[in-house]
Amino acid sequence: MRSIPDEGLELIARRFAVLAEPMRLRLLHALFEGEKNVSQLVEFTGGTQANVSRHLQTLTGSGILGRRKEGLLVFxxxxxxxxxxxxxLVCGSLEKQLTKQAGVFSHH
Amino acid sequence: MRSIPDEGLELIARRFAVLAEPMRLRLLHALFEGEKNVSQLVEFTGGTQANVSRHLQTLTGSGILGRRKEGLLVFxxxxxxxxxxxxxLVCGSLEKQLTKQAGVFSHH
DNA sequence: TTCAAATATGATCCAATGCGTATATAGTTT
DNA sequence: AAACTATATACGCATTGGATCATATTTGAA
Structure with missing residues (x-):
């Protein structure tokens, strides 16, 4: 079998780790609608400005998000x-697991 | 927009977190070939028995792995x-990012 | 240039998690 | 039952990462 070098595994793990935070998922979910600036995201998520900014940095640093400055605002x-x-994929997989029990997602 | 309940976000985050460890990825990679028992996985990954066992428990607890006992062995x-x-998906995305620089995966 | 608004960053604290060692449990053999 | 093998778990330690508060930086406006 083809084995994966440690560097590669750590990269993959790192990518998953970036997605393993509820606040970052909330930010991604908000951005699925389209680009938003930091203030909008702060309001949307209900987080503090500092925290949102940090998570945005994490997401951008990993290449998941893009950044665009426009005057005072950063989109x-x-x-x-x-x-x-x-x-x-993850949502689908979890839904399958959950419909075999009680449904957190069940109210479509 | 449809918002996701906090419980849901934490479930998704949890799923990603389970995948965010190199050793667990190594175990998954090994199991892509087919089922294996703990000793085989210990040898395969080079980890300690205790550590491998713990990570297998994490993966099983999240529903990613299945467990089958056969005598002394657990598959x-x-x-x-x-x-x-x-x-x-993740590998593909990372390859794209990396081919824009130096290639860790480049030697196919 | 001074002020104000938007965003980023430094310092600190705290909780979560992974690892190693040692030990416990379960199943098998004699 | 005793001894042995395979696997799981308890404990302690060290590291990491997120949240918050305060402050810095950038940019536009007066």
């Missing part, structure tokens, strides 16, 4: 389209 | 087929 947007599919 | 296998696609 963020999805830069890696694979994220959509990734989230769909 | 683990991929239970959630979406994992294949999930890893492919």
């Amino acid at each position: 963020y947007s999805i830069a890696d389209p694979s994220i959509y599919h990734l989230c769909d | 683990y296998s991929i239970a959630d087929p979406s994992i294949y696609h999930l890893c492919d």
Whole structure:
């Protein structure tokens, strides 16, 4: 079998880790609608400005988000389209698991 | 826009977190070949028995792996087929990012 | 140039998690 | 039952990462 070098594994793990925070998922979910600036995201998520800014930095640093400055405002947007599919996959898998029990997602 | 309840976000984050460890990815990679018992996985990954066992427990607890006892041996296998696609997506996305620089995956 | 608004960053604290060692449990063999 | 093998778990330690508060930086306006 083809083995994966440690560097590669750590890169993959790192990518998953970036997605492993509820606040970052909330930010991604907000940005699925289209690009938004930091203030909008702060209001949207209900987080503090500092915290939102940090998470945006994490997401941007990993290449998932893109950044665009316009005067005082900074707009963020999805830069890696694979994220959509990734989230769909996980949601789908979890829905399957959950419909075998009680349904958190059941009220479509 | 449809918002996702906090419970849901935490479930999704949790799923990503489970995939965010190199050793667990190594175990998954090993199991992509087919089911293996703990000793085989210990040898395969080069980890300690205790550590491998713990990570297998994490993966099983999240529904990603299945567990089958056969005498003294315990066999683990991929239970959630979406994992294949999930890893492919991430790898593909990372390859794209990396080919824009130096190539860790470049020697196919 | 001074002020105000939007965003980023530094310092600190705290909780979560991974690893290693040692030990416990379960199943098998004699 | 005793001894042995395979696997799981308890404990302690070290590291990491997120949240908050305060402050810095950037940019536009007066």
